[in-house]
Amino acid sequence: MKRKLKIIGLFCLAVDIVLFFVSKILFIIATVLILLAAIGGEALLVLNALYKRTNHWKNQFLFEKNFISGRGYRDNLTRNLDIVNLGSNPAKYGLFYENVRGQNWATGSQGLEMDFEILKYFHSYLKEGGIVLIPIMPFTAISQYIKTKKGYWDDSYYIRFAKILDPSQTRQLPNGSKLLRKVKYPLIFDPLLIRYLFADVPTDNSLEITEQTMSAVEIEHDADRWIEGWKKEFDAAAVIDFVIDGKYIPYREESVSVLRQIVEYCKERNLKPILLTIPMSEYLAKKFNADFRQKMVYDFVEELNIDGVMFLDYMFDSRFDNPSLYNGSFFLNLKGRKLFSSQLMKDLGLLI
Amino acid sequence: MQKVVLRNGVEMPSIIMGTSVDDRKGSRKKLIGKMSEAVSFAVQNGLVGFDTSRDYSNEDVLGKVFSSLIRSGSIKREDIFITTKVGNGQQREKNMLKQIDMSLKALKLDYIDLWLLHWPLPDYYIDNWKQLCEIYKSGKVRAIGIANARERHIKEIKKITPDLLPHVVQIEYHPFRTVPAMRELCTEKNIRIEAYSANCVMLPFVKENDVLNILAEKYGKTVTQIMMRWHVQQGTIPIFSSLNQKHILENINIFDFNIDDDDMKLIFALNRDYKFHPESLNCPGY
Numbered sequence: 001m002k003r004k005l006k007i008i009g010l011f012c013l014a015v016d017i018v019l020f021f022v023s024k025i026l027f028i029i030a031t032v033l034i035l036l037a038a039i040g041g042e043a044l045l046v047l048n049a050l051y052k053r054t055n056h057w058k059n060q061f062l063f064e065k066n067f068i069s070g071r072g073y074r075d076n077l078t079r080n081l082d083i084v085n086l087g088s089n090p091a092k093y094g095l096f097y098e099n100v101r102g103q104n105w106a107t108g109s110q111g112l113e114m115d116f117e118i119l120k121y122f123h124s125y126l127k128e129g130g131i132v133l134i135p136i137m138p139f140t141a142i143s144q145y146i147k148t149k150k151g152y153w154d155d156s157y158y159i160r161f162a163k164i165l166d167p168s169q170t171r172q173l174p175n176g177s178k179l180l181r182k183v184k185y186p187l188i189f190d191p192l193l194i195r196y197l198f199a200d201v202p203t204d205n206s207l208e209i210t211e212q213t214m215s216a217v218e219i220e221h222d223a224d225r226w227i228e229g230w231k232k233e234f235d236a237a238a239v240i241d242f243v244i245d246g247k248y249i250p251y252r253e254e255s256v257s258v259l260r261q262i263v264e265y266c267k268e269r270n271l272k273p274i275l276l277t278i279p280m281s282e283y284l285a286k287k288f289n290a291d292f293r294q295k296m297v298y299d300f301v302e303e304l305n306i307d308g309v310m311f312l313d314y315m316f317d318s319r320f321d322n323p324s325l326y327n328g329s330f331f332l333n334l335k336g337r338k339l340f341s342s343q344l345m346k347d348l349g350l351l352i
Numbered sequence: 353m354q355k356v357v358l359r360n361g362v363e364m365p366s367i368i369m370g371t372s373v374d375d376r377k378g379s380r381k382k383l384i385g386k387m388s389e390a391v392s393f394a395v396q397n398g399l400v401g402f403d404t405s406r407d408y409s410n411e412d413v414l415g416k417v418f419s420s421l422i423r424s425g426s427i428k429r430e431d432i433f434i435t436t437k438v439g440n441g442q443q444r445e446k447n448m449l450k451q452i453d454m455s456l457k458a459l460k461l462d463y464i465d466l467w468l469l470h471w472p473l474p475d476y477y478i479d480n481w482k483q484l485c486e487i488y489k490s491g492k493v494r495a496i497g498i499a500n501a502r503e504r505h506i507k508e509i510k511k512i513t514p515d516l517l518p519h520v521v522q523i524e525y526h527p528f529r530t531v532p533a534m535r536e537l538c539t540e541k542n543i544r545i546e547a548y549s550a551n552c553v554m555l556p557f558v559k560e561n562d563v564l565n566i567l568a569e570k571y572g573k574t575v576t577q578i579m580m581r582w583h584v585q586q587g588t589i590p591i592f593s594s595l596n597q598k599h600i601l602e603n604i605n606i607f608d609f610n611i612d613d614d615d616m617k618l619i620f621a622l623n624r625d626y627k628f629h630p631e632s633l634n635c636p637g638y
Contacts, residue, residue, distance in 0.1 A: 068630075069633065070633040070634065073628075073629070073630055073633060077555065077628075079626055079627055079628075079630065080624070080625060080626065080627075117636070120632065120636045120637040120638075121632055121633065121636045122630075122632060122633070123632050123638075124627060124630035124631045124632035124633065124638065125630050127625060128625055165636070166633070166636045168440070168636060169636050268504055269504075
């Protein structure tokens with residue numbers, strides 16, 4: 001971008017010089033226009049830099065501190081991690097590494113392909129034999145279906161990964177080259193973002209919440225909201241559709257394929273992949289009947305058919321279904337996160 | 353300076369000077385001056401092995417330095433050993449012949465002594481390796497290899513060119529990262545290990561390491577010299593990067609002492625698989 005601006009600047013200067021010899025009036029007009037454009041352009045760059053200091057921008061990338069990129073590794077000497085996790089929001093809110101060398105590589109909404117890309121870029125931080133936790137959640141089995149939904153995995157989804165992945169990976173994403181520019185110059189792509197310079201949003205502190213902030217009625221409502229959201233996301237009329245509807249079969253096969261590739265990738269690099277389910281509150285758990293649990297979680301893990309890969313199941317574990325451990329019905333709060341993660345680390349032999 | 357002999361009979365210096373010196377902020381002219389001074393100084397002191405790469409953006413600078421040294425009679429072409437590498441961007445173009453010609457032109461040379469793939473770039477390195485083999489047979493390079501390769505890459509290469517494995521692998525190798533399985537495989541296949549970050553970039557924990565400091569005192573050398581000697585004595589070829597004359601001398605003046613076998617074992621025991629350069633950051637999918 002800077003190079004292009006320089007070229008445009010030089011071109012304008014050349015035109016201006018030519019006009020100086022052709023017509024004094026045209027020269028004055030062109031000079032004024034060029035100056036206005038230069039001042040406007042510079043102002044836009046300054047505003048862009050100011051926008052990138054707002055919470056609205058920074059909140060999207062709070063996870064970035066968990067990823068030491070090619071620019072940061074010379075200063076940050078952390079290496080030989082014992083454990084990392086992939087996964088989406090349940091993993092982001094569900095895993096907390098204390099007294100072990102671990103990193104949470106769940107950035108928020110994060111599909112299996114992005115799990116794989118993150119692993120491909122950052123896995124060298126793990127020690128030989130290090131553990132890679134691969135979360136399996138209620139809809140992991142058919143998560144590839146989301147690809148069919150316009151607006152779900154759009155620029156706002158991929159831009160988070162553009163911020164942490166290698167540019168060569170980002171270029172392979174939908175609108176990859178645009179994403180790289182968007183990360184640098186968000187305001188140029190969406191000038192309306194300028195409003196956050198005057199009315200910013202609060203800092204996202206959702207990872208620091210230590211208690212349940214909802215009443216029982218609200219949690220129940222939250223659980224219903226999740227179910228309705230998933231039904232809409234996956235075009236299902238009822239929860240039973242997830243179990244019986246044949247339209248999900250190809251997407252399920254795709255999920256199996258990507259997960260097998262992730263597991264194989266780990267094994268080839270002497271890493272230890274472990275499939276893991278993360279708990280949810282009793283309010284949400286009761287919405288998933290036995291058939292759903294069997295078909296969407298346990299049969300799916302069976303289908304993965306991966307020899308020797310450990311599967312740790314806490315999804316409906318009564319030790320962790322107390323609503324006080326959550327904020328809402330689905331995501332563990334800091335207290336719940338610490339409790340669950342500590343038990344997980346003990347079960348993995350990383351903590352005594 | 354002592355030399356090592358590669359599997360194909362090519363002699364290679366036992367210590368190599370790296371040229372990946374991050375001085376791009378300075379002017380090009382100054383860099384040429386500094387590089388020229390450092391290389392001349394190294395040559396005067398018996399160091400004749402140099403390592404570069406297309407990705408270091410200095411092949412042309414080195415080309416000027418080498419041609420000037422050769423023209424002035426300070427050294428003959430056949431007395432210096434030059435390594436360069438094909439970066440990932442160039443590997444994606446899949447035309448190794450074009451790349452070797454570009455490197456030869458930039459370095460102002462008729463042949464390269466050692467040519468490496470800089471990374472085992474997934475989806476590309478196997479086909480590019482086949483091309484490297486052809487170019488090696490053509491005589492434009494005297495030896496070929498691959499940097500940052502692990503056991504799995506060597507095994508893949510063995511499947512496609514069983515008769516021509518890398519002569520050299522260049523990997524991060526130092527007392528804190530001794531990759532025993534890789535070393536064993538290289539010994540078995542007669543592949544020479546070249547060690548980058550040979551002193552683990554002298555990170556604080558390296559400088560302060562008790563074992564290295566005790567040995568430095570015992571042998572009357574510096575911690576750096578203990579590590580360089582440890583490399584040379586086991587047959588790996590260490591690469592150091594510095595344009596500083598004092599550091600150059602420190603790194604190469606290691607041939608007047610021997611580390612006892614027991615002390616060598618003590619240094620090997622420092623291994624904790626510490627990678628200063630996490631490979632996947634440079635080569636996603638590594």
